[in-house]
Amino acid sequence: MAAIPSLRTFALVVAVGLLTPGLLLAAPPFPRGTGFYYDPYKLVTLVVSFFCWVKLCAWVDTDTHQYKIPSVFWNGILLAAGAGGFLVTWVIGIFWVTMVLSWGLVSGLAYWYVTVRNRRAPADERLLDKHHFLRLYEKYLTRSKKDADDDDVKAEGHPIRFMSRSATGESEDTRQVERVQQSKGYKAALEMVWNAIKKRATDIHLEPTANDIPVRFRIDGMMTNVKPFTRAMGDAVINIFKVLCNLDITEKRKPQDGSFSAQVEDRIVEFRVATAGSVVGEKLVMRVLDATAQLADLGQVGLTESLQAEVRDVISKPHGLFLVVGPTGSGKSTTLYACLHEIDRFAQNVITVENPVEYRLEGVTQIEVNPKAGKTFASELRSILRQDPDVILIGEIRDKETAEIACQAAQTGHLVFSTLHANDSVTAIARMIDLGTPPFMLSSALMGVLSQRLVRKLCKKCRKRVKPSNETLKKLKVDSDAVRYLYRAFDPVEDVPKKDDEDDDEPEVKVCQACGGTGYLKRTGIFDLLIITDKIRELIKANPNVQDIRQVAIDSGMKSLFEDGARLVVEGDTSIQELLRVSK
Numbered sequence: 001m002a003a004i005p006s007l008r009t010f011a012l013v014v015a016v017g018l019l020t021p022g023l024l025l026a027a028p029p030f031p032r033g034t035g036f037y038y039d040p041y042k043l044v045t046l047v048v049s050f051f052c053w054v055k056l057c058a059w060v061d062t063d064t065h066q067y068k069i070p071s072v073f074w075n076g077i078l079l080a081a082g083a084g085g086f087l088v089t090w091v092i093g094i095f096w097v098t099m100v101l102s103w104g105l106v107s108g109l110a111y112w113y114v115t116v117r118n119r120r121a122p123a124d125e126r127l128l129d130k131h132h133f134l135r136l137y138e139k140y141l142t143r144s145k146k147d148a149d150d151d152d153v154k155a156e157g158h159p160i161r162f163m164s165r166s167a168t169g170e171s172e173d174t175r176q177v178e179r180v181q182q183s184k185g186y187k188a189a190l191e192m193v194w195n196a197i198k199k200r201a202t203d204i205h206l207e208p209t210a211n212d213i214p215v216r217f218r219i220d221g222m223m224t225n226v227k228p229f230t231r232a233m234g235d236a237v238i239n240i241f242k243v244l245c246n247l248d249i250t251e252k253r254k255p256q257d258g259s260f261s262a263q264v265e266d267r268i269v270e271f272r273v274a275t276a277g278s279v280v281g282e283k284l285v286m287r288v289l290d291a292t293a294q295l296a297d298l299g300q301v302g303l304t305e306s307l308q309a310e311v312r313d314v315i316s317k318p319h320g321l322f323l324v325v326g327p328t329g330s331g332k333s334t335t336l337y338a339c340l341h342e343i344d345r346f347a348q349n350v351i352t353v354e355n356p357v358e359y360r361l362e363g364v365t366q367i368e369v370n371p372k373a374g375k376t377f378a379s380e381l382r383s384i385l386r387q388d389p390d391v392i393l394i395g396e397i398r399d400k401e402t403a404e405i406a407c408q409a410a411q412t413g414h415l416v417f418s419t420l421h422a423n424d425s426v427t428a429i430a431r432m433i434d435l436g437t438p439p440f441m442l443s444s445a446l447m448g449v450l451s452q453r454l455v456r457k458l459c460k461k462c463r464k465r466v467k468p469s470n471e472t473l474k475k476l477k478v479d480s481d482a483v484r485y486l487y488r489a490f491d492p493v494e495d496v497p498k499k500d501d502e503d504d505d506e507p508e509v510k511v512c513q514a515c516g517g518t519g520y521l522k523r524t525g526i527f528d529l530l531i532i533t534d535k536i537r538e539l540i541k542a543n544p545n546v547q548d549i550r551q552v553a554i555d556s557g558m559k560s561l562f563e564d565g566a567r568l569v570v571e572g573d574t575s576i577q578e579l580l581r582v583s584k
Helices: 003-026 040-066 073-092 095-118 130-140 174-181 188-200 231-244 306-317 332-341 377-387 401-409 427-436 439-443 470-476 536-544 546-555 561-570 575-584
Strands: 158-164 203-206 212-219 224-232 256-264 267-278 281-290 320-325 350-354 367-368 391-394 417-418 446-458 464-466 486-488 519-532
Touching: 040 073, 040 095, 040 575, 073 095, 130 158, 158 188, 174 188, 174 231, 188 203, 188 212, 188 224, 188 231, 188 256, 188 281, 203 224, 203 231, 212 231, 224 231, 231 256, 231 267, 231 281, 306 446, 306 470, 306 519, 320 427, 332 391, 332 417, 332 446, 350 377, 350 417, 367 377, 377 391, 377 401, 377 486, 391 401, 401 417, 401 439, 401 446, 417 427, 427 439, 427 446, 427 546, 439 446, 439 536, 446 561, 464 546, 470 561, 470 575, 486 575, 519 575, 536 546, 561 575
Parallel strands: 320 417, 320 446, 350 367, 350 391, 391 417
Antiparallel strands: 158 256, 203 212, 203 281, 212 224, 256 267, 267 281, 446 519, 464 486
């Protein structure tokens, strides 16, 4: 019985609390004196604004420590802005005007902070930009759907649209796109391509096995496994890309190749597709050609200032042959495009012959080779020599005919750029001679050879500092007094804190959000540059011996790939393990 009065008291208090604002608002005019009186709307607005300001200050304090931004400065600014806003609101009688001014002041300073922190944050952690709003849209306004065939992805939230080319390759084929949109696996194909672009993948591999079709992305030159498809879903996805490329979906044994494009946000991304039959099914590989990843000048490809000056000196000559060599995927085409950016393309007639045209350049005539239509490198080179070119870029020298035409063009007043598959700059000379180029012709045409590799850069957020051994310092040719520490990639085995023996739980590994746990983020180049001097020309013409040419080049100051990469290890941009992997 003692609880009843308590319940009545509680109900009375609640009723009074709920009815009082209404009674105050509905009360008839009452003569009042001057002063401040209770206004429920203003009070609620003030309290909510106060707690929002406190929450903002707490977030900024935590965020500044995460991104190593001066916390005292920003905490002081937001504290002063909030306190000043509330003081002005209290002192000035026009409540709503001063409140809006206070909100604007605090919001402006908060936006200023966001712009500062976005410069240090990785792309997927930036705030109040287009990608941030897209992430919010995907998180709260789209729903995922699952079914038995793995088509569990709702692709409408991704700003991507496939585009197919007609059989002639000159226009968009909307019928093919409409056809694949009704096909099974279309959403899964969109999701896979979108994830590959977000993760900066350069290649997508669909490799069939007896039971399923694993998917792998090549990111920063290394293969990374992602979620596989079931066999039925994987075959459907492969057929979708074959339809977009105008390939024969009934032919699964013979190799086929084609291309298509996609509208990704506000840009066009090109895809080069190649299929091949295997004992367990059809394999498909897609090369992702994203123009936004293209570098603009020589300073961004990784060349030192001294090498940049030497390369610029070579490509500024009125005629001659300049080769960029290395294995597949070493960034040769990117470097050649960077060389074209150093040339005044509007004062000279620049023509490229490529297979395929990977990036569009303004002020350049770009021709795509199509062997199926009889358009080869050699045939196109003969025709463009009649187009009065000043600079010619050849996508790749693959045969004797192309090599000879390139040398002849270089000898007849044209500046010729091209790529070649060779291990280093000196062996490129032997490679050209093996293709059938006469040594006397090569010696007079060749100006320089740039060899390159791509090394992965250490993630600055999770890299680990280590004490180098004397053997390592000896390999790098640096003094132990000059270098006290080097850096290596994060190791999930060594760098996870050990737990007590009685605790059977495995330690939780926190994956770095910037690099995805790989320890590396993006790549840069290492180079060796061979300048063709008069002495080297005589060696090529008389006795093209690789060892003799290499010794003369070293005596002239040429550095090896390892020596050029050693500076990146010393500066903490990459690890000694990565350099040895790439340059061996």
